[in-house]
Amino acid sequence: MKAQPLMMMTTRPTGNPRLFFTLFGNQFHSKNNYSVTNNDQQRRLDNLIQARCKSGNLKVKEALGYFDSLTKMRPLSSIWAFNHLIGALSKMNHFSTVVSMYKQIMGCAGFRPEAGTLRIVIKCLCRLKKADLGFSVLATFYKHGLGLDALTLNTLLHGLCAQGSMVAAMELFQEIVEKKHPRDEITYGTVINGLCKVGKTKKALELLKRMYDGDDDKSIQPSVDCFNPILDGLCKEERVDEALSLFRDMINHGVRPDVISYNCLIHGLRKSGLWGEAKTLLIDMSDRGISFDLHTYSALMDSLCKEGRTQEAFLLLDLMTREGFEPNVVTINPLISVLCKSDRLEEADQLIDYMTNHGLSPDIFTYNIVLDTMCRKGSTKEALDVLELMIDRGVLPNIITYNSLIYGFCHSGQWKEAIKLFDEMKDQNISPDVISFGILVDALCKERRMEEAIQMFDLMTQRDIKPNIVTYTSLLNGLCLVGQLEKAKNLFEYMVSQNVYPHIITLNVLIDAYSKKGWMDKAHKLFDRIIELGGEPDQFTYNILIKGHCMKREVDQAKKILEEMTSKGVLPDMISYNTLVKSYIKAEKIDVALALLYDMIQKGLVPDHVTQNISNAILSPSP
Template identity: 30%
Template sequence: MMSFYCRGDCGQDVDINQATGIFEEILRSGENPTVVTYSIYIRGLCKVGSVAAALQFIRECRYRKLPLNSYCFNSVIYEFCQRGAVHEALEVFQEMRSSGVLPDVCSYMYNWRILQTGIRRQALEILNSMLQRCGVLPNTITCNFIIDGLCREGRFMEALTLLEEFQDQGIDLNSHSYNAVICSLCKRGYLKWAWELLPRMMKRNVLPGVVNYTTLIDAFAKQSHLKKALWLYTKMLKVGVSPNTITYTVLINIFCRVGKMHEAFGFYKKMIEDGLNPDHISYTSLIAGFCSTGDMRRAWVVFQEMLRKGLLPDVFTYTCLIDGFCKLNRIDSASFLFDEMNRKAVNPSVVTYTILIAWYRKHGYADQAHRLYREMRIKGISPDDITHTVYFGRR
């Protein structure tokens, strides 16, 4: 019954008054409640917001030398974290340790919530204590969560140190554990450090996976290190790591950006041969590439294939095609696509309007240019400097 009233089972709300009555009745009967009963009651108090009462109950239990477990403390820690009362949560952590109760995996998770608030020194001290003295090891998912959180805050060196400390403690980590650090380093331009993590992973008996290689390939491509990106692709094939859709899309995009459409289309075909389905980005990259090289026939073929696959073009896809057709003076095709955007509720961007306005102004169709200019203003799309230049003829 205690569980029923404290957990709110069967769709019922938590009834802490009923739970308190049952608990007091147990004590009057002379029975000794188990630690499970205590933990359920404490959780019930926390659920109704009586975290102060829950903490006082824990302290009374400690004073009377009644058994407590990590669940009792975790409920209070969690509730304080939810309220942003991280100093209080830290105090409960300290009480848990001083009472001889070992933290568990949930304690790691809640400690991480404290770490995220900026009270780093105390939280890291607790984390290190849990690792070194308490003998409590987080699982792989918890470790990945902590590492990822540190990396999101840009604290990748702390993340890497903690990651290797986890492994020194015998925790099994995987390629995803390292990828958070690799991704964080790549985003900040530290490609050399990110690159050097691959051999470090292998020394730790963690085999780099497709996500690790793809992250690095994409980072090197964005820094215009095409040869290194391709070397990594060759390397991953040699060690038996199969590319996925994202890998191929990154490679397609690399070659499309430099106008090497034969190579880009080759990776597209290889993707299909490997039984992978190109996604919206794969198709749009190819379309943009063919449009930029003036090959509108092939751009249109890829566009139709994209539609047959049930993938919806976005504003960027349409804008690339419209720009390509305008450059070839195929205003009929460009207008058809513009009208199709409106029919399919794909909102044109300022770039889309500017491309069409520029074509109409250049070829002497002032009325059409004026109509589009007014239309974009009515839709709340603000013209940029380029729009004003092509529309008003400013130099």
């Protein structure tokens, strides 16, 4: 809804608050009727309402009875009694009841609302996600000669931002500035937060600058709550350098960062892989005397676990509990992950027991970590036990769970079980993804079951799942293994036509297959194709070509490959030299072989046992 100009609301029909209250019920009936007539009894009722509202145990039915009495009094009771009632009901989250009460009381002759009354109603409308109806309540301020304050306007702004009505929020904000209505750092912070939540970080930064420059000659010092949403937004957009720069500006302007400021930056740095900078911030945070919260501890735990520092991670877990923080599943999952990766499954199981004993429920991520580790070890029976356990505990498997299990069964040769799981996914309304198909294609290719692998590949494309480079590489490798090089070449061309550009590993598979067949012309054409497609041949590519030429006794051509390799900045390794030296010895070109050995040592390569044997063969006197 477009924001209405505030000063116009008293003259437009849309400014009448009664028009929108038809959304809510307006009849209240209760047996608790406390209707009174004289002033003394009226005061006693007012005091009773005030006391009951402050008691914290007021019941809705009781409140409705008091309200019936208030509306029947003549003259009407104090506005403060009504404010106490709707305030108490608002705290009890009975927002629609408050709005309905307001509608009814506004119909009573002689009732005059107070600013606090209207503020509570606006707050309730906002909580009902009807913030746009708050503009009509603002009109009532003018109708009764009540001045608007920053708190009321901030409440409405917050409601508009919370429900994503940023156009209306920005129009209201502009009018607040232009009409010089009361505003403070909370006004700006509310709008900045709303802009950041919808991804408009640039506009939020502009608004922050306006605070310093002064809107309409009124400069307002930003609070930390004005900076934090922008820091968070920049980090989520992976603009960590800008976030750090803003953080320094904040400190230079005398604004003290809080735990949220640090958490935003630490999360952003960790996400960008800048662990060192994240740790520096943690130290700075500690030096400033800012206490860690659960988010900080979780970030630190994740950092330690990613670095494999499990002993320190366990010490941190102990420190957290001693500091009064109960670790949650997000805190503990990284530790379970690093234990599983280190093949310490027993300790991981103990940690899961620790979670359940402390009232924490392992989530799907927890179970997937353990399942994946078991499947990669080939412990498929134990993995199925974990699957049964997680389902019993109400945690349903997802695509990652099934992919891990399928991988485990395929690589354990349990094809029937793998296919059964693949079919079971459909029964669970989980669609196999590119990884699911890729696992099956790769496993079938390694078993040289190419007909089934191609069928699986075709099924994948029929289901509109686009094969990725990993799937193509598996299939190409399988076709090369069984000597179907023409099919492999056709698949390669099809892959390129589908805009799936080959990785150097993919191309190496084909070049190696051609070289082993002695088809060096085809191998070189494919090598040139790598360059054409923007790829960069690696050490393995050159070694394949060197070996291929050596197998055909084309040692001088192989030596040219070595020289080209060096000129392109790809360093030859022991395999490159050993292959060539052996070939030159067979060709009885000992001087060239010795020169290559000398060149190898000059490049800092330490001879291995193969090189040593070759050297001995050269230096040993002929019998």
